[in-house]
Amino acid sequence: MKKYQVFGIGNALVDMEFEVSDSFFTEHGIEKGLMTLVDEETQHRMVDTLTSKYGLIKRACGVSAANTIVAISQFGGDTFYACKVADDEAGDFYMHDLHAAGVRTRLDQVKGDGVTGKCMVMVTPDAERTMNTFLGITADFAESDLHLEELEHAEYLYIEGYLVTSDISRSAAIRAREHASKHGVKTAFTFSDPAMVTYFSDGVKEILGDGVDLLFCNEEEALIFSGASSLEDAIAVLKPMTHRLVVTRGPKGAVILNGQARVEIEVSPLNTVLDLYVLNRPPQPFRGMVDWESAGMRTAVVDPEGNLHVLRRGNEWTPEDLVADLVALAGRNEQTAVLDEGHEGRIQRIFVLDRQ
Numbered sequence: 001m002k003k004y005q006v007f008g009i010g011n012a013l014v015d016m017e018f019e020v021s022d023s024f025f026t027e028h029g030i031e032k033g034l035m036t037l038v039d040e041e042t043q044h045r046m047v048d049t050l051t052s053k054y055g056l057i058k059r060a061c062g063v064s065a066a067n068t069i070v071a072i073s074q075f076g077g078d079t080f081y082a083c084k085v086a087d088d089e090a091g092d093f094y095m096h097d098l099h100a101a102g103v104r105t106r107l108d109q110v111k112g113d114g115v116t117g118k119c120m121v122m123v124t125p126d127a128e129r130t131m132n133t134f135l136g137i138t139a140d141f142a143e144s145d146l147h148l149e150e151l152e153h154a155e156y157l158y159i160e161g162y163l164v165t166s167d168i169s170r171s172a173a174i175r176a177r178e179h180a181s182k183h184g185v186k187t188a189f190t191f192s193d194p195a196m197v198t199y200f201s202d203g204v205k206e207i208l209g210d211g212v213d214l215l216f217c218n219e220e221e222a223l224i225f226s227g228a229s230s231l232e233d234a235i236a237v238l239k240p241m242t243h244r245l246v247v248t249r250g251p252k253g254a255v256i257l258n259g260q261a262r263v264e265i266e267v268s269p270l271n272t273v274l275d276l277y278v279l280n281r282p283p284q285p286f287r288g289m290v291d292w293e294s295a296g297m298r299t300a301v302v303d304p305e306g307n308l309h310v311l312r313r314g315n316e317w318t319p320e321d322l323v324a325d326l327v328a329l330a331g332r333n334e335q336t337a338v339l340d341e342g343h344e345g346r347i348q349r350i351f352v353l354d355r356q
Contacts, residue, residue, distance in 0.1 A: 010065025
């Protein structure tokens with residue numbers, strides 16, 4: 001049994017979440033639904049504006065590979081994440097957030113001079129995310145940040161595709177793959193985003209090298225990278241590059257290929273039985289809600305009339321508690337909960353679904 005199931009390498013950004021109105025994008029010339037790179041001065045100005053107008057909802061250690069590593073850890077896996085943060089408050093936060101999730105790092109021993117990267121995640125009432133990102137010191141992720149002696153004790157190396165955009169980071173990813181191969185560590189690679197295979201396809205091929213053990217991509221990425229016009233043709237191009245291939249297809253499910261074996265994952269039809277809302281600092285109480293404090297997250301289950309049935313504060317509930325609350329409300333044939341749209345920017349709508 002090896003020390004780590006998965007050793008991840010990737011960027012390090014502190015995600016800062018804000019709930020905003022669509023009009024905010026118009027006022028500030030931001031294109032909704034996209035991730036845009038910005039400079040440090042622009043991000044400082046935007047953070048100040050967003051904080052004063054909407055308030056910061058939460059912070060968390062973020063980016064693609066880190067999210068994957070945290071998820072594996074939460075499923076009980078032993079993990080390590082190699083990344084780059086600065087010796088500043090945001091860097092300390094990122095390190096402690098990873099450690100709190102059970103992910104091991106060497107960030108307590110190595111931090112660089114500079115500024116830790118941050119991503120402003122702006123969420124509109126339709127739940128769409130728009131991101132403005134300042135990469136900061138993570139753009140300089142290099143071979144010296146890999147901790148190869150720890151990689152040798154992992155079952156899998158996991159590489160995120162976003163590392164392809166920087167020459168120094170791409171070189172680090174290639175070095176990690178070569179070292180993993182030398183020490184019997186399998187390599188998993190994800191294309192991460194259609195933009196990576198659209199604008200950096202040569203760099204992606206460099207990271208793939210002679211092939212990897214596990215390749216993740218979505219259908220759009222597979223088609224772009226392969227130049228194929230159909231999924232089957234794209235799979236034919238990708239299969240020689242990996243022992244196992246996973247292609248996600250959104251509402252169409254996924255395709256998994258393991259050698260000659262092929263598994264089609266279908267998506268089960270779903271019905272919305274009710275909606276759950278997470279509310280933060282509402283400007284005025286909703287019907288049935290009294291004595292709200294001025295800050296902190298609350299989880300509320302409401303009926304179609306906007307009446308409160310359950311209010312749980314902060315983390316004072318478990319998944320089992322929430323399921324019981326939802327089942328109880330659904331048992332009263334309440335199909336959809338609808339709240340006053342006048343509280344735009346203060347409500348995040350989460351759909352709770354049930355199979356048909």
